[in-house]
Amino acid sequence: MSVFLDSELTEAERTEAAKFRIIPMPLERTVSYGAGTAGGPAAIIEASNELERITVGKEPCKFGVFTEAPVDVSGSLPVIMERLAARTMAAVEAGAIPVTLGGEHSLTYGAVDGVQRALGRKVGILQIDAHADLRVAYQGEKHSHASVMNLLTEEGTRLAQFGIRALCQQEEDLRAARNVFHVDAEELVVGGLMAVDLPEDFPQDVYVSFDVDGLDPSIMPATGTPVPGGLGYYQALRLVEHALKGRRCVGLDVVELAPDGNAAWDFTAAQVVYRLMAACV
Numbered sequence: 001m002s003v004f005l006d007s008e009l010t011e012a013e014r015t016e017a018a019k020f021r022i023i024p025m026p027l028e029r030t031v032s033y034g035a036g037t038a039g040g041p042a043a044i045i046e047a048s049n050e051l052e053r054i055t056v057g058k059e060p061c062k063f064g065v066f067t068e069a070p071v072d073v074s075g076s077l078p079v080i081m082e083r084l085a086a087r088t089m090a091a092v093e094a095g096a097i098p099v100t101l102g103g104e105h106s107l108t109y110g111a112v113d114g115v116q117r118a119l120g121r122k123v124g125i126l127q128i129d130a131h132a133d134l135r136v137a138y139q140g141e142k143h144s145h146a147s148v149m150n151l152l153t154e155e156g157t158r159l160a161q162f163g164i165r166a167l168c169q170q171e172e173d174l175r176a177a178r179n180v181f182h183v184d185a186e187e188l189v190v191g192g193l194m195a196v197d198l199p200e201d202f203p204q205d206v207y208v209s210f211d212v213d214g215l216d217p218s219i220m221p222a223t224g225t226p227v228p229g230g231l232g233y234y235q236a237l238r239l240v241e242h243a244l245k246g247r248r249c250v251g252l253d254v255v256e257l258a259p260d261g262n263a264a265w266d267f268t269a270a271q272v273v274y275r276l277m278a279a280c281v
Helices: 037-048 077-093 105-119 148-154 169-177 185-191 233-244 263-278
Strands: 020-025 065-067 097-102 124-128 158-162 181-183 205-211 248-255
Touching: 020 037, 020 077, 020 105, 037 097, 037 248, 037 263, 077 097, 077 105, 077 248, 097 105, 097 263, 105 148, 105 205, 105 248, 124 148, 124 233, 148 158, 158 233, 185 233, 205 233, 205 263, 233 263, 248 263
Parallel strands: 020 065, 020 097, 097 248, 124 158, 124 205, 158 181, 205 248
Antiparallel strands: none
């Protein structure tokens, strides 16, 4: 089995008692433009072997990193979501932080569902993305990658979005109706913003969902629906790091990598994963 950061971990750091549980989720079911997300988790894990232990002065791997077997993505989407929910729930109940590697963005529903079940309360989702993902049953599928945040906010989960630059009127309306906090890409990029405060009443428990298409295509073209005008690498990470100050990261995912043969993009995604893990400790 492939192991995240395999080249750097000591035996003591790779046990099931680890602080971080890597959950590969090679899901590719509702992609609507470019394909390839099924290969995302394996590409991230392979590239992770080229990472260094230290990032922003921290060593997340010192807290332990255990890589689980990939989630079975056969069968119906509700069944698949339940499989992932069981994994993230078990991780949180064991005192760990689940780190789901995608795979398409629809997986966030199952991941968040499991975290919330384990905690017994709603969390707040911090979303980095080019798209709002608030469409209702996109192309007839309610578990679409384009509908995942609609499902979660419909069930009462709070949402904050950074980097959005492609959305429809339905999504604009739902943002207003469901009190979705957002600062979109143009304001962030043109203004050079690196820090945005979340609302004071935003939950203390935060789940980070990082769609790699939130980054500008000049630094992350290997994704199904690249949109120009995206966030810079450091900008996206610092926005997350600032938002987590005074709050607790209870889970995260990095999704929508569609490997195209250029290892640079796989390495970028792997580095994003590790840097987000650093923000959780």
